[in-house]
Amino acid sequence: MSDRQRVVITGLGQVSALGSSLDALLPQLLAGKAPFSVIEGLDAPGLERPIGAMIPDWDSRDWMPAGSLKTTWLVTHFAYAAAVQAFESAGLDRTDRPRGGIFLGTGFGGQGASEETYRSCFTTPGRRPRPTAIPNAMANASASFLATELRLTGPNLTLVAACASATHAIGQAFRLLRSGEVDVMLAGGCEAPLTPITMAAWNAMRVLAPAGADPTQACRPFDASRSGLVVGEGAGVLVLETFEHAQRRGAHIYAELLGYGASADAGHITRPNIEGVTACMDLALQDAAVEPERIGYLNAHGTGTPINDRTEADAIRRVFSEHSARLMVSSTKAVFGHTMGASGGLEAIATILSLNEGHFPPTANLQTIDAEFPEIAFIKGEARSEDVELAMSSSFGFGGNNAAIVVRNG
Amino acid sequence: MSQDTIQRVSRIIADYREIPIETVEPESRLVEDLGLDSLGYLEIVFEIEEEFQVRVLEEDAFEFTTIGAVCEGVDALVRSSEQASVDKPAP
Numbered sequence: 001m002s003d004r005q006r007v008v009i010t011g012l013g014q015v016s017a018l019g020s021s022l023d024a025l026l027p028q029l030l031a032g033k034a035p036f037s038v039i040e041g042l043d044a045p046g047l048e049r050p051i052g053a054m055i056p057d058w059d060s061r062d063w064m065p066a067g068s069l070k071t072t073w074l075v076t077h078f079a080y081a082a083a084v085q086a087f088e089s090a091g092l093d094r095t096d097r098p099r100g101g102i103f104l105g106t107g108f109g110g111q112g113a114s115e116e117t118y119r120s121c122f123t124t125p126g127r128r129p130r131p132t133a134i135p136n137a138m139a140n141a142s143a144s145f146l147a148t149e150l151r152l153t154g155p156n157l158t159l160v161a162a163c164a165s166a167t168h169a170i171g172q173a174f175r176l177l178r179s180g181e182v183d184v185m186l187a188g189g190c191e192a193p194l195t196p197i198t199m200a201a202w203n204a205m206r207v208l209a210p211a212g213a214d215p216t217q218a219c220r221p222f223d224a225s226r227s228g229l230v231v232g233e234g235a236g237v238l239v240l241e242t243f244e245h246a247q248r249r250g251a252h253i254y255a256e257l258l259g260y261g262a263s264a265d266a267g268h269i270t271r272p273n274i275e276g277v278t279a280c281m282d283l284a285l286q287d288a289a290v291e292p293e294r295i296g297y298l299n300a301h302g303t304g305t306p307i308n309d310r311t312e313a314d315a316i317r318r319v320f321s322e323h324s325a326r327l328m329v330s331s332t333k334a335v336f337g338h339t340m341g342a343s344g345g346l347e348a349i350a351t352i353l354s355l356n357e358g359h360f361p362p363t364a365n366l367q368t369i370d371a372e373f374p375e376i377a378f379i380k381g382e383a384r385s386e387d388v389e390l391a392m393s394s395s396f397g398f399g400g401n402n403a404a405i406v407v408r409n410g
Numbered sequence: 411m412s413q414d415t416i417q418r419v420s421r422i423i424a425d426y427r428e429i430p431i432e433t434v435e436p437e438s439r440l441v442e443d444l445g446l447d448s449l450g451y452l453e454i455v456f457e458i459e460e461e462f463q464v465r466v467l468e469e470d471a472f473e474f475t476t477i478g479a480v481c482e483g484v485d486a487l488v489r490s491s492e493q494a495s496v497d498k499p500a501p
Contacts, residue, residue, distance in 0.1 A: 067427050071449060131452035 007177045008410065010251040011090025011239025012349045013082040013188075016336050017053035017232050020062075020081060022089060026353045029361040030383040034216040034335050036230050044200040049211040051218055052194045053232030053337025065149065071132050072145055073113040075235075079104060079142035079190035080149065082235035082345070086186065087150060090239035091251055094151045098245070100184035101154030102143050103173040104237075105165025107341035107397070109139035109158070112195035142190050154182050162397030163301070165189050166236060166344030171260030171403055173240050183245040188237035188345030202231060205270070207305050219338075220365040221302035221331035222309050222378055229303045232337020236345025238352075253410040255352045258390070259288025265400025272308060272396055277315040280402035281394055285319070288390075288406035293323045295406070296388030297360050299351040301396045302331020303338055308396070310372065317374035328386070330379040334364035344395040348405065351393045355409040360384045411436070411481035415462075415488075419481050422457045426450065436478035444477075458484060464491055 014020075017035045018028045028035075039052045060069060060077040063084065069077075083102075092098065113136040121127050135141060140158035147156045155176065159169045166189025173187035193199070202208055209218035209228035219230040246253055261283025265276030285292055298320075301312055317324050332350045333339075339346055354360045366380040394404040420434040427444055440446045446454065455466050458480070464487040474480040 067429075067445060069428060070426055070453060128456075131449060131456050135449065 004178045005180050006243035007174050007257045008241055008243050008246050008253045009238050009255045009257060009352060009407070010241045010246050010253055011086040011092065012254060012352065013085025013087070013089060014234065014236045014346055014349050015055050015078050015081045016234035016236070016339065016346055017055060018335060019056060020058070022085060025349070026357060026359070029332055029335060029350055030359050032335065032362040032364040032383065034219060034364045036215045036218060036337060038211060038215060039194060042194065042196055042199060044196045044203065047200050047203040050199050051211045051215040051230055053230055053339070054194065055233055071135060072141065073110045073136040073192070075106065075110055075112070075190050075192035076142040076145045078192060078233065078235040079146060079237065082188065082190065082237040083146045083150065083186055086237040086239050092184070092239065094149070097151045097153070098184040099154060100182040101152050101156050102146050102186040103155070103157050103159060103169040104143040104146065104187070105159045105161065105169035105189035105341045105344060106139060106142065107160065107162050107165055107191055108193055108198060110137035110141055111198060112192055113137040115195050115197045146186060150186070152186065161401035161403070162399050163338065163340050163343055164395040164397035164401040164403045165341035167348070167393065167395035167403035167405060168262060168401070170238060170240070170344060170348055171262060171405055174257045174260050174405070177240055177242050180242070183242055185240045186237055187240055188235065189342040190235035191340040191342040192233050193231050193340055194233050199231060209304060217365050219304040219334045221304040221334050221363050222313065222369055222373070223366050224368045224370045226304045226306060226309060228305055229333065229338040232339040234336065234339045234342050234346060236342055236349050238345065238348060255355060255410040256408040257405060258290060258408055259284045259286070259406040261285070261287055261404045263402045265402070267400055269400070270398050272311045272400070274311055274315050274318065276400055276402050277311055277396055278318050280404045281315065281319045281392065284392060284404035284406050290390060290406055292320045295320070295327060295390050295392050296386065297328045297351070297354065297391040299347045299391065299393040300329050300331045301394050302333055302363065304333065309370070312396070313370070313373040313376060316376055325375045325377060327377055328360050328379050328384055329376050330361050330363045332361055334366070344393065344403065347393050347395070351391050352407060355388055355391050355407065358385055358387050360386065411478060411485050415481045415484050416477070418461055419458065419477060419484060422454060422461060423477065426453060426457065434477060436476065436481065438477045439475055440477070462488055464488060
């Protein structure tokens with residue numbers, strides 16, 4: 001144990017429905033107002049009035065290096081925008097070339113690029129796939145592009161674990177840093193799922209919240225009237241670094257990463273089970289050597305689907321027992337949307353900024369906590385202000401992939 | 411090489427590289443001046459095939475080093491394609 005490296009978080013970067021900067025993020029999270037709207041012009045078969053959490057005023061040209069737009073797809077643009085911000089906030093530049101690499105999570109990678117290729121080829125006689133069809137669509141395209149641009153030549157992996165992808169990426173990067181094999185890792189996730197077939201396919205699973213009269217009210221995690229999730233796009237990327245390395249270069253430390261837990265339901269492809277969900281949180285606490293009572297805030301997975309939230313609430317009670325009545329819990333998916341493979345990155349950033357400022361976001365649209373849930377101190381209505389040392393962020397994905405991390409205020 | 415071909419090929423390169431079309435000249439070298447890599451080269455060949463409705467053979471695909479050489483190659487392919495269509499016996 002003693003020769004393990006301490007791991008700290010020294011950089012944060014994000015693009016999401018809450019904008020493309022770090023500064024504006026926490027105030028919006030604390031305000032608890034969902035920015036969801038109907039996706040105009042999205043022709044998703046079988047889905048009337050699709051709603052989503054879109055990045056406002058997004059233009060890839062604002063971020064991407066000249067000449068790179070044609071050889072990359074949108075998900076890589078999101079990842080790069082977040083990574084550049086994270087790199088800059090860590091005080092790194094691409095001439096530093098630290099000993100390190102990139103672990104990036106994504107659920108679908110460039111699936112939307114494939115959709116475009118299939119549509120083009122199947123609907124236009126004689127039309128062929130472009131030479132960039134594969135480089136744009138392959139799952140590891142974003143991590144590869146980031147390595148090339150930021151000159152990180154260490155381990156470069158893409159972790160695909162559905163909606164837990166980014167939390168696993170952060171956790172696995174944490175372990176690599178802790179081993180001392182690397183000094184710096186970029187870790188997080190990216191997703192661009194607001195494409196016609198991906199959205200239609202989610203709709204086929206009947207997990208999407210209906211648009212209703214007001215799309216901003218559609219996603220209501222932990223509420224008795226919750227009716228599903230709202231899909232969002234974006235990326236959340238963090239710079240993880242050994243404490244020693246960060247200290248040596250005088251980097252600002254946002255938080256320390258203390259523990260990571262990973263588990264598989266080994267059950268059903270889509271239906272979560274309480275054992276798997278509980279296990280990842282237990283393991284993260286054990287890894288951090290922290291008693292459950294010491295956690296002050298939990299950024300929950302909280303999708304807003306009836307079954308996720310029910311399973312999660314029971315799991316929270318099982319992990320934290322009596323402490324859950326005092327544990328502040330919220331889901332920021334009610335404002336980010338469910339950004340799938342990016343969600344763990346964005347939510348880790350939300351958790352860290354909340355810890356830093358001592359202000360914790362409410363779950364937007366949570367009015368009446370489901371009476372079936374055990375007693376948990378869900379934050380609803382107004383944000384809560386408290387000095388908190390330790391927090392957890394959890395993510396559960398289709399496939400029964402579960403991950404949780406424990407962080408300490410920096 | 412025809413002015414029309416130069417114009418259309420230059421437009422393809424300029425769009426791909428996100429540069430002003432004025433910076434693309436017949437003497438411009440694809441790699442050294444225009445920064446095309448192997449994947450970019452394949453994309454340009456693809457676009458040219460679509461634009462001019464020709465097929466560049468595998469063995470010719472990496473032969474062209476300047477915009478001028480590309481345009482001459484395209485003109486030759488277009489001519490042979492037109493000739494083939496003239497030579498085709500009437501049904």
